Amino acid sequence: MPRRPSKAELEFLRTYNADEFPHPSVSVDVALLTARGDALEVFLVRRTEHPYKNDWSLPGGFVQLEESLEDAAARLLEAKTGLREVFLEQLYTFGAVGRDPRTRVISVAYYALVPLEQLAKLTVSDARGLMPVTEALQTALAFDHNAILERTLDRLRGRVEYSPIGFELLPTQFTLRELQTLHETILGKKLNKDAFRRKILARGQLEATGELEVGMGFRPAEYYRHARSGKAG
Amino acid sequence: MPRRPSKAELEFLRTYNADEFPHPSVSVDVALLTARGDALEVFLVRRTEHPYKNDWSLPGGFVQLEESLEDAAARLLEAKTGLREVFLEQLYTFGAVGRDPRTRVISVAYYALVPLEQLAKLTVSDARGLMPVTEALQTALAFDHNAILERTLDRLRGRVEYSPIGFELLPTQFTLRELQTLHETILGKKLNKDAFRRKILARGQLEATGELEVGMGFRPAEYYRHARSGKAG
DNA sequence: CAAATAGTGTCTGTTAGACACTATCAC
DNA sequence: GTGATAGTGTCTAACAGACACTATTTG
Missing domain, CATH: 3.90.79.10 (Nucleoside Triphosphate Pyrophosphohydrolase)
Known part of the structure; x- marks a missing residue:
């Protein structure tokens, strides 16, 4: 919006009445x-x-x-x-x-x-x-x-x-299962575990943290985080 | 918006002043x-x-x-x-x-x-x-x-x-080449002829008219139209 | 060990790109 | 016929769904 107000324009603006008629x-x-x-x-x-x-x-x-x-x-x-x-x-x-x-x-x-x-x-x-x-x-x-x-x-x-936007709703670190469950909730349908994992990781927006879940009663999943959350290491 | 105005609400609305403060x-x-x-x-x-x-x-x-x-x-x-x-x-x-x-x-x-x-x-x-x-x-x-x-x-x-929206910009009848050229203009890149044809037709939103181009100097293409344009054909 | 889920490998079906080929017009 | 594009068939590469399998935890 490069403005270069002329003299006439300045005069117009000076006398402009924004409330001449009722506004929403x-x-x-x-x-x-x-x-x-x-x-x-x-x-x-x-x-x-x-x-x-x-x-x-x-x-x-x-x-x-x-x-x-x-x-x-x-x-x-x-x-x-x-x-x-x-x-x-x-x-x-x-x-x-x-x-x-x-x-x-x-x-x-x-x-x-x-x-x-x-x-x-x-x-x-x-x-x-x-x-x-x-x-x-x-x-x-x-x-x-x-x-x-x-x-x-x-x-x-x-x-x-188009994007694993679910991480906006999840804690900083989350497992792929948590992200998938959330996506399933949003979409209202079950997703294929293998395909979900491959698709999400292929986008390169998530990075593994190396940390694992604890106390799950089964094999712990690795925590991931969104790549843009730039917490060093 | 099921409204069920109470007596108090009606009184509130009667005395409401929409112009108490300046609005955008x-x-x-x-x-x-x-x-x-x-x-x-x-x-x-x-x-x-x-x-x-x-x-x-x-x-x-x-x-x-x-x-x-x-x-x-x-x-x-x-x-x-x-x-x-x-x-x-x-x-x-x-x-x-x-x-x-x-x-x-x-x-x-x-x-x-x-x-x-x-x-x-x-x-x-x-x-x-x-x-x-x-x-x-x-x-x-x-x-x-x-x-x-x-x-x-x-x-x-x-x-x-996601949709051959180009027909909104084209005449009622158009060839697939015209639609493809328009899509290429919008997207700013060349599209594959065969793939474009298959993808567009697979959506089932276009129907062939049976009419052909004339005077093109080469094999005439068939005209298509959008299926929702319900001109009885 | 059993139970439960994590994570990987592989087959299959679908689809887009690439290419080749035939068809049909004007000239 | 030549030139140009229409339209189709087929091969291939990419990818998602499905399934099977191994891996790793708790108890």
Whole structure:
């Protein structure tokens, strides 16, 4: 965006009135997912105000004038969960006219992925906490948040086909069995052990740590980690 | 969104003031692509007002209170091109703080695909018309429209891997060679003729028309059409 | 030892690339 | 006939699924 404002343009900007006509408002909603065992869970907040008072909702809020959309999503996520620097990606923008009964609100939805261990310090209460995704989908969430959650899972299914994105939801170190089980949960189908192992390793994104599971009652698997997690040796 | 407004909620909504604090504005920008020969072209409009006066831009405009995002995109597209019922899909939402020098404007970008023949009636002038995509990318477009165009091409490349989406850009009937050439243009690489033919036909989305090219100077190819174009054959 | 899973080797079916070949038009 | 492309058949390489087998732990 190379700007070279002319005199006429500067005058135009000086007299520009942004509020000549009513605008839709813009909010950001974040679907934060994690994995507990082999189940996906989503972070929900119980609404304390109308509309949808007392219903579960995705954490969200209005975009401020001086922050980008991604900054807004990160800000909201930190405010509600204390998390910083998690995987965060824009999902879709929901703009149906009646999606918010207060006024016209357009919501830019993001989704975030985080290992459960990072949520350990999270204060869970009746007002906020993790709910299994399968349960959340059967719950009437506030606004169109069921649709946002469904689209998040669609996106996750698509991503999983091309990259072992599951590690975003797992601890730093994990066995291939754990990763496979997670992928099976996301995709909703069983995967072939041999093929999964070969495909995942062939991508070269995972590296063996040399460490083994302990106390499993059977042959321990080796721990792997994502190659980009650049912890030396 | 099953609503069951309580008395308290109705009172809340009655007194809700949507304009308590300044909002970002929301616009929609549309990247309309078509194919001329084996080159992609994009529809651009020359801006008549500040900012970026006289620069080329994607057609766009503000979202009205009572229309959905997709409705807004379709409305704008029809207003600037006269086109209706074209392929239209949400691309991404651009919300950097400084992307519009007037005020904070968040743009929900859409992209549209249309055969060149449907643009035949389009009034082309110094102020609006088609520009080859390669040229547009080297031109300084208004706002962040270069980024929108680049992301559109990324999306198109991704789509082409999974469906013969090229027919959205071609006339109703087309030969497999035309479709292949278009895919090669989009992907920027040569494709194998035999493999392309098998892969595309195996998807079962194209049907042969029985009609042949004429006057090609070589063996004429058969015309195909997309199976969903339900012209009784 | 048994039980259970880790990890590897191999066969098979599918698919894309490569190549060769025949078919059909304009000239 | 020549030149050019359409369209098909077949071989091959890559790869995923399936299965079998060995390896390694706990108890």
